[in-house]
Amino acid sequence: MTPVASKKKTATKKAAPKKVVTRRARRGSRLSAEEIETMFARLKALNPAPKTELEYATPYELLVAVTLSAQATDVGVNKATRKLFPVANTPQKIAKLGVEGLKPYISTIGLYNTKAANVVAMAQQLIEHHGGEVPRDRDALEALPGVGRKTANVVLNTAFGEPTMAVDTHIFRVANRTGLAPGKTVRAVEDGLLKVVPPEYLHDAHHWLILHGRYVCKARRPDCPHCAIRDICRYPDKTPGEPDAIAT
Numbered sequence: 001m002t003p004v005a006s007k008k009k010t011a012t013k014k015a016a017p018k019k020v021v022t023r024r025a026r027r028g029s030r031l032s033a034e035e036i037e038t039m040f041a042r043l044k045a046l047n048p049a050p051k052t053e054l055e056y057a058t059p060y061e062l063l064v065a066v067t068l069s070a071q072a073t074d075v076g077v078n079k080a081t082r083k084l085f086p087v088a089n090t091p092q093k094i095a096k097l098g099v100e101g102l103k104p105y106i107s108t109i110g111l112y113n114t115k116a117a118n119v120v121a122m123a124q125q126l127i128e129h130h131g132g133e134v135p136r137d138r139d140a141l142e143a144l145p146g147v148g149r150k151t152a153n154v155v156l157n158t159a160f161g162e163p164t165m166a167v168d169t170h171i172f173r174v175a176n177r178t179g180l181a182p183g184k185t186v187r188a189v190e191d192g193l194l195k196v197v198p199p200e201y202l203h204d205a206h207h208w209l210i211l212h213g214r215y216v217c218k219a220r221r222p223d224c225p226h227c228a229i230r231d232i233c234r235y236p237d238k239t240p241g242e243p244d245a246i247a248t
Helices: 033-046 059-068 074-084 091-106 112-130 138-142 149-158 169-178 186-196 199-215
Strands: none
Touching: 033 199, 059 074, 059 091, 059 112, 059 149, 074 091, 091 112, 138 149, 149 186, 149 199, 169 186, 169 199, 186 199
């Protein structure tokens, strides 16, 4: 008789779970100098004279508006300053108004208690140390209550025409997504932008980038089909859609 081979039980191996791969922007993939020139030439063509969306008439009004805009929208700040500035738009008037007098005008803005205290203290310091004028100096600006590097950069650039770069959440996002000036920190992005933005575009670069981030390269769903620089942008997860023609 032919022996019957015994059946061996073979252990069934469970299939290993599939590894989920998340697509990310290519870190370290930077725009070339030629692409950066193209980027700003296109942004300039779309908006030759960009401006801040904060409403102001003097350097002091701008300083107050920017100070109030921390963790708030420009729209919300403008609603408050339209009521405030006709009543108090100088350090002397703000100081006279006082913290409690200022609060009702800015109560619709987030963190208004802290901001009221800072704005009044800032007004008093401007009177005591700067003759009631906004200083055109970074160190002096950053020494004022409630004023950090970003606020100082905005005032120096917008009020005094200095080639500074104020990096907010919009600019940080655009710089990293596009490959313009990738960086892990706000300061790294600021320093990177100052190095790569061509001198002829540097004065207005802050406004172009913040507006692009606010209205096109939005955080949750960037409007890539209507983006003027989508063909050179390094962001891999572009929002699908029928693209507009790109002016070259």
